[in-house]
Amino acid sequence: MDKQLHLNTGSYALDALDNQERIEFEEFAITDEQTSQEARELTETATLLAYGTDEQAPPAQLKADVMAAIRNKRQLSNSSTVLDISSGKRHGSHSSAPNTATRSRWLPALSAAAALAVFAGAAGWVVGQNSTDTDLQKRLVALESNQASAAAQQEAMLGIVSASDAKIATTEMSDGASVTVASSTTANRAAVMVKGMPELPADKTYELWFISAEGAVPAGVMPNPGSPTPGMQVLDGKLDGATHVGITIEPAGGSTAPTTKPLMVQAL
């Protein structure tokens, strides 16, 4: 490990990494149980340092301003806690595997940054309107033609992009990778195009998920990206009311439920 990223747990906990370093670290940490555990514990420790400062009452006006501001501020709904899919209850069952509990405790450490990242991504949504449909379609077909794969995929893809309610959004990741999600409620399908995603070790794979308040449903594993050309993939299964699409890193072959924090979650 060239960069010795596991040594950054302390700096991470103190918010002493710059943005680029923080993202690199988080991406590494979600693949490494020991590092994520240590980062979580040190973050909790770091919050105790706050008690080493004097309490100080803010001016009364600040409270008035805050109370006034929240009246105009929309809250995130409960169903948007999709980052937490690693502990998502599926069909009301409480029989989640015990080791996912440890993993999910990682979240508070990440929540502020991860939440920002997810919502920055969601803000990039462009709703497919008539004027942009053609562009969208061209773009998707062009991207898709890079893969001479199954006609069925092509058909599903066209089904998505030609639907009147087609939506497309691109999330740019900080490392230059980008993920574009296209979906249509009418077609009841979704597809992703990824570009520049880092290659994973042979024992890991990217896995796609349909996510709703019910939890995450597996939507297929992605071929390990070996080329810088965009890869297109129609998600396995139907949209069926899913509100988000996510990508996690899983052991080769994929998992039946996510075991890591999503790299990306895109609202539909």
Added chain:
Amino acid sequence: MRVPWLRSVEALAPPSQEELIRLVASGDEAAFEILYDEVAPRVFGLVRRVVRDPAQSQEVTQEVFLDIWEQASRFDPDKGKAMSWILVIAHRKAVDKVRASQASTDRDLRQGIKEFQESYEDVADTVEGKFEAERVKQALKSLTPAQQEAISLAYYGGYTHQEVAELLKVPVGTIKTRIRDGMIRMRDRLGVA
């Protein structure tokens, strides 16, 4: 069917911060106000320490509380205390502000050393009487001076480990290790696991 007397007993116990956040998540402004009153001095104290400028500190504190309001549904009490969640948000926003204004005013790194020395005095002086503060003080004392210095500059000064390395004229790898070893020692001292 709930027994009426049970409800009144419940009403007597003040809600925990975790419960308050759950209520806030459902849009309860009264719960938010109680939470604000409970945690604002701690949040503002931390933000002031890191950001220093009073007007900017108020701005950051307001952003912190708007975040709490907006993201309350993301808080999960199984995964940590409400106060930790709030302080992580507060510290990160404070640091972001310091680094953003640093870009425009070119914060003098040398100033950092002086600030650290002053702020460390503060820690020793102001923690009396408070349980958590006392524990933190003891835990900090258990570190080597070099570890204390690196951790304080990073956490209270808002400096990146790269900047801390420049301030102290040592390689960043050394600072990383000082910070990590120090934080691990604090963790073990404070029994965080």
